[in-house]
Amino acid sequence: MKKFTKYEKARIIGARALQISMGAPVLVKTDEMDPIEIALLEFEKGVIPITVRRK
């Protein structure tokens, strides 16, 4: 997996947390309710369905 810069990481987790808060299905099994925490967990596992396009 390619390494993300800190800004890319922030955007990915932020965008994913917003998706989750708006009802997107979660891709990890967890009891966590906070969308940001869930997004962080998903990021650690590398399952967030978002990537970046570099110029």
Place this chain on the structure above:
Amino acid sequence: MYFKTRLINTVRVPPDLLGCELDLVIKDLLCESLEGRINKKLGMIVVIINLVEIGEGKILTGDGGIYYETTFDALVYRPQIQELVKGRVVEIVNFGAFVEIGPMDGLVHVSQISDDFISYDEKNGRLVCRESNRAISVGDGLMARIVAVSLNETDPGESKIGLTMRQPALGKFEWIEEDRRRAESD
């Protein structure tokens, strides 16, 4: 006239639909947002036939949705001036007859039905020619020519198509048949 056209449109897939089959979701969303819509250049989009290509999904700041630029084939109906149309009368009013000509309705104004003087028979819901005693009522099939088109994008119901039957070989199918026979016997 109907056309098969290749179109490109951006579709917003809301987050709660993520995880479902993307093609189906996008097709559904396209149908929902475009079918029955009118575009001044294209005419009315009747049906989305199939998806050709789904582009890269873009995510914008402050929105959980994903935007896909989608290429698809659609069937569109574009009424053209001078076009001959077959249709069926759906409503008779005192100023003319509304004719269904596919996905849209056109109006044959009383002045455009025949060279005769036309009177409105309110009781029977008919428009009657004074001299020849010909009449049209709801359900009659007829042939007309489009003479005016005014499409309304924001409110498709307000679009207006003007028709005429005051030309040879136009009018109710029965009249055309009568005229042909008479011409033959002469």
Place this chain on the structure above:
Amino acid sequence: MAKHDTIRALLKRGVSEELAEKVADSGLTLGDLKGLTASELCKKISTSEEIAAEILQLAGSKPKKAITSETSLKSKIEQLEVPRSVKDALIKRLSEREFTPTQIERILRMTIEEYERIKIDPCEAVGIVAAQSIGEPGTQMTMRTFHYAGVAEIYVTLGLPRIIEIVDARKTPSTPMMVIKLNEEYRNDKTKAHALASRIEATYPSHLGDIVTLPDEMLIRIEIDESAMEKRGLGIDDLIEKIKGQGKFNADIDLDEDGKSINIRPKEYSYRSLLQLRGRLTSTNPSSGILIAGIKDITRVVIRHEGDEYTLYTEGSALKDVIRIEGVDGARTRTNNINEIENVLGIEAARNAIINEMVNTLGEQGLNVDIRHLMLVADMMTVDGEVKQIGRHGIAGEKASILSRAAFEVTVSHLLDASLYGYVDELKGVTENVIVGQPIKLGTGDVELVAKPYGKVVD
């Protein structure tokens, strides 16, 4: 301790670090290994028989002395994607001691990891960080503004005024100066250094003797100071020649009967012309004075014995002329006039001069700004191949965006012009994006997200 020795011994024989640790952990020593068969060993350390056999074979071999040859180490380091300085440091430090291949692998891996960690991420607002990093120490400098600190009796502008001078890319600094280093032949020889100094220093008639005005005789007399003449290696004839050659005035110039003074008599018999003449002769101003010897722009030279060599400090700067003089070591000679460096030595030299001047000015005030901030400033000032100032007429002045210009002044006329001529604003800068309410193209604002196919749920 014994365990540690076993690991080291195995490593020296070429066993991998992981396996060596396993062997040592199971309590075995090198001696024990010699009495074991492969199948016995593989049970003890729970590996396959082939690996055990390999360990035994290696353990039986002689320890390798030079584990990695110098050349292969160098070529390995050369392949790394790190800057030159890091490579050089690695080569130097790694060849000081002996390392096993695994140790070297690890050192190199860690070096790369650390280098990657320390790198600035793309989209970082480096300009803002540099501005703050220079600006904050700048506020501390303001208290000591307009102080002049002496460098060997020569006064030089330092502190904030000097920093402003540098970033404004002034054509000439308010106090130009040079540090002239000498060639091997000259640098240890006091008399040669002095001779050189007098050849560089601008010399005017008043430096070579007293100028006396005798109004009743309508005469100006230069009473020559022989020691001053000798110091500069000038003869009295040279002096007359120079005055005649450069003076261009309407006067008779003769040697006095005593041979020690020069008499100058205006051809026109009036006090006014006498006074005018006197003015010219006594002037030490580069524009009006009569230069007898030296370089016009260098008004004063001071010789200092520094370390083990003589160095010349000058007031005034003329790099082009100075480095051409026999005895001057051009490679080590410096000037604080950046514009001159740009013209004489080129843009790269100017860039280095900007960095050095800023580091020195800040360092002299006891302020420590990371050199990379200053390098960024210097790079921005010189990217186009000429030194540009930081300000309206330089790097900040090229703002193409109509919106940001309109936000600054005369809004309506800017917008009117833009609409008349059909200008396009590409919304690349910060100001424009703030105006239209978009995220700015910096940091997280410059990341373009793209959706990937939705995967399966994982544990």
